[in-house]
Amino acid sequence: MSAFFQLLRRDLTGSLPAPQWPGDILLDHYRAELAPAIHSVLCLTQGQGGGHVANLEKWQHQFVTDAEFDPTLCLVASNGTGVLGVAQCWTSAFIKNLSIHPCAQGQGLGRALLLHTFQVFKQRGEPYVDLKVLESNLRARQLYESAGMKFVLRGVVSEA
Numbered sequence: 001m002s003a004f005f006q007l008l009r010r011d012l013t014g015s016l017p018a019p020q021w022p023g024d025i026l027l028d029h030y031r032a033e034l035a036p037a038i039h040s041v042l043c044l045t046q047g048q049g050g051g052h053v054a055n056l057e058k059w060q061h062q063f064v065t066d067a068e069f070d071p072t073l074c075l076v077a078s079n080g081t082g083v084l085g086v087a088q089c090w091t092s093a094f095i096k097n098l099s100i101h102p103c104a105q106g107q108g109l110g111r112a113l114l115l116h117t118f119q120v121f122k123q124r125g126e127p128y129v130d131l132k133v134l135e136s137n138l139r140a141r142q143l144y145e146s147a148g149m150k151f152v153l154r155g156v157v158s159e160a
Contacts, residue, residue, distance in 0.1 A: 003157040004135040008149040012122040012129060017147075019112035019119075022104075023079060027116070030074030035060050037083035038076060045099040068092055075120065077113050085109050087117045093124075095131035098140075114147050 030038065035056065042053045053059055063069060068090035077085035084104040088097040095117060100110045121129045133140050135154070 005132045005155050005157050006135055006141065007130060007132050007152040007155065008141075008144050009128050009130050009152045010118055010147065010149045011127070012118060013127055016118050016122060017115055019115040020108060021077075021112045022108045025077050025079055025084070025109065025112070028076040028078065030063075030071040030076065032060075034076060034083065037078075038074070038086050038088075041083055041086050041099050041101050042088070042097060044102055063088070066090070068094075073120070075113060075117060077109060085113045087113050089117060089121075089129075093121050093126040093129045095129060098131070110143055111147060114143065118147070 028034065039053065039056045039059055042059070046053050054062065063074075064071075070091050073089040073091065075087040075089070076083055083101070085100045086097065087095060088099075089095050095114075098110060098114060098117075100113070118129060130152070131144065131149070132155075133144060134157070135141075
């Protein structure tokens with residue numbers, strides 16, 4: 001049985017809603033010392049998105065050596081307890097992962113981080129931003145669509 005994904009796109013040429021951050025959230029971006037905490041959040045949420053995250057060393061090497069890697073495009077939301085959310089993005093205006101720690105889900109952090117990501121790409125001069133989401137991930141699709149992302153195409157998830 002095949003799994004399907006949807007490619008969604010957000011037009012960035014118009015006005016964008018401002019993020020409403022819950023609680024005492026601090027924004028940062030990728031730094032090597034945050035890698036273990038970022039990796040942990042990605043691992044905790046991988047099942048929800050249908051993805052797989054390699055072990056820390058392999059993940060970090062693949063991430064920072066990717067041709068589309070820019071540390072300022074790995075957006076990190078944290079509070080006093082640690083990293084709660086990550087938007088891992090590529091220079092091609094693509095959101096590779098949007099992961100929210102299970103303890104912070106349902107509180108508006110995912111929406112705020114997504115809207116902030118839109119603003120970051122708009123400031124970089126991008127006309128739109130894309131992401132892929134499993135068709136079966138209804139919770140994520142609802143979030144993305146409520147933030148103005150539109151369906152572009154449907155594809156079959158490759159078994160890699």
